[in-house]
Amino acid sequence: MASPELVALAQPYLAPFLTEAVAERYRFVDLGQQPGVAPDARAVVVDGGRPFDASLREAMPRLGLIACFNAGYDGIDVEWARKHGIIVTHARHINHEDVADFAIGQVLNVYRKIGLGDRWVRDGSWQSGNRLMTRSIAGLRLGIVGLGGIGQALARRADAMRMVTSWWGPHHKSGVPWPRASSLIDLAAESDALVIAASAKPSNRGLISASVIEALGPGGMLVNVARGSLVDEAAVILALMRGTLGAAVLDVYDEEPTSPDRWAGVPNVFLSPHIAGVTDLAMRRMVELLGANLDAFFKGEPVPTPVSLAA
Amino acid sequence: MASPELVALAQPYLAPFLTEAVAERYRFVDLGQQPGVAPDARAVVVDGGRPFDASLREAMPRLGLIACFNAGYDGIDVEWARKHGIIVTHARHINHEDVADFAIGQVLNVYRKIGLGDRWVRDGSWQSGNRLMTRSIAGLRLGIVGLGGIGQALARRADAMRMVTSWWGPHHKSGVPWPRASSLIDLAAESDALVIAASAKPSNRGLISASVIEALGPGGMLVNVARGSLVDEAAVILALMRGTLGAAVLDVYDEEPTSPDRWAGVPNVFLSPHIAGVTDLAMRRMVELLGANLDAFFKGEPVPTPVSLAA
Incomplete structure (x- = not known):
């Protein structure tokens, strides 16, 4: 696929879970290994349970999507994201x-x-x-x-x-x-x-x-x-x-x-080491849903699982 | 209660499970500690999963009931018991x-x-x-x-x-x-x-x-x-x-x-040490059912849970 979109990855540990299909469609840049090296990234993939560093927005001024790999998004200030026109997605009803x-x-x-x-x-x-x-x-x-x-x-x-x-x-x-x-x-x-x-x-x-x-x-x-x-x-x-x-x-x-x-x-x-929702099946489905959210975002279509402010 | 019936107990480990109510209604004689000392016993309580020593019948010529404490009765030769007019009961559908x-x-x-x-x-x-x-x-x-x-x-x-x-x-x-x-x-x-x-x-x-x-x-x-x-x-x-x-x-x-x-x-x-069916609740209900089987037998009534030869 020609000129794939650039996507930042906030937590390096997520990289091994990205299946070939998703990894091929986008250029993933690992912020953990090269912080601040994705100025053109319009999307960042995060572990929603970890605090999201708001200064990343300065490093990625085109940021329009924070895609939580997992179900929880307690690390993200959703109100702040909304004010800045940033969409937040998560893995709803997967695991x-x-x-x-x-x-x-x-x-x-x-x-x-x-x-x-x-x-x-x-x-x-x-x-x-x-x-x-x-x-x-x-x-x-x-x-x-x-x-x-x-x-x-x-x-x-x-x-x-x-x-x-x-x-x-x-x-x-x-x-x-x-x-x-x-x-x-x-x-x-x-x-x-x-x-x-x-x-x-x-x-x-x-x-x-x-x-x-x-x-x-x-x-x-x-x-x-x-x-x-x-x-x-x-x-x-x-x-x-x-x-x-x-x-x-x-x-x-x-x-x-x-x-x-x-x-x-x-x-x-x-x-137990935070494994209640960490299964082979859930990981596969979370990557698929992540891909679907990225695809929709880059096409300018409604994302499948946005975080709801009302929830 | 005057002159309670004599009941033999084949496995000593069962004794602590007998609740007060059952223990009071019968005189239990522990065969493990005093083998052959219950010549008058008409009933014996056993762990149905352990081989039943047929020679116990010679020691207890009046034996008419083998009451398995538990669900399994694979230790009992049910056909042999039937031939000798001995009823076998067990804890069906308890645990x-x-x-x-x-x-x-x-x-x-x-x-x-x-x-x-x-x-x-x-x-x-x-x-x-x-x-x-x-x-x-x-x-x-x-x-x-x-x-x-x-x-x-x-x-x-x-x-x-x-x-x-x-x-x-x-x-x-x-x-x-x-x-x-x-x-x-x-x-x-x-x-x-x-x-x-x-x-x-x-x-x-x-x-x-x-x-x-x-x-x-x-x-x-x-x-x-x-x-x-x-x-x-x-x-x-x-x-x-x-x-x-x-x-x-x-x-x-x-x-x-x-x-x-x-x-x-x-x-x-x-x-695991044979505990799949061993719970507080099951033990209480098994003792109750054992009591009901003993009561019916000694009254000459049909026992609640006889072993079925057809099963």
């Missing part, structure tokens, strides 16, 4: 089912002692005559914070596994079969497992506060597959150390990658 | 949903790298800049061997998680929405994950043979939550060592408890 699978997998891992069971067999605990009892998830009271794509996918799985789902979010939703709790604190108090599935915004930073964690209590489990910013991480660690929170499952953190030192000696915490 | 939960949890653990993710964060792999890619279970081809209570519970969960389910069993089943494969080998060849959910019988010992494992292949995962006897365990180990089987998830074994030495150095094997 919400994968994230829900992962959250359910972690609930099963904790309740049914899947990781512990493996250690029991290997370290001889079973052979020494002990028997491991696990907790049934039948009737487990699942509380979902944020009943969007992930939250609803989670609730459908929970229904099939005979859990009892409630949810909370700032807005009422019509046409959903699961009851909305009167408040976040009430939801936490009435839940065995509280799964955070809300999109992160400046307004909900620290939403899962020490009070919410206290309400969840020593019999409760916190699962965060959304964003680290939504949870008061220091309060979670303190509650786990004191035993005032039963367990925590964290895929996202204040700082990523999180330091192993932060978690050494913290009991009942199950960690 | 099949728990077993299905566990199997799904293990599929998620392997595909979504739940255990590995925790190790990655803790050992610094994430911090060193690596990223972990996982496999989506969307479209995963699930093969179920034995579409009974466990198999159907499993298929319902798989539907909610957008897997594609097929099954095989020796008999056709009407009214089920999942297609039956033309043979076990075909099912294995067409499955990403093959879950064994059949009840064990002398006729299906070693059903999952080296040929079935070969058909499942290097991209396939074997999950056994049924009985060790159904699977050629040596062939599984050999296939894992050679890489001709992708992964194995084993909750049951040739010999239980299995020796840790048997699995040291075997790659891609995920172990």
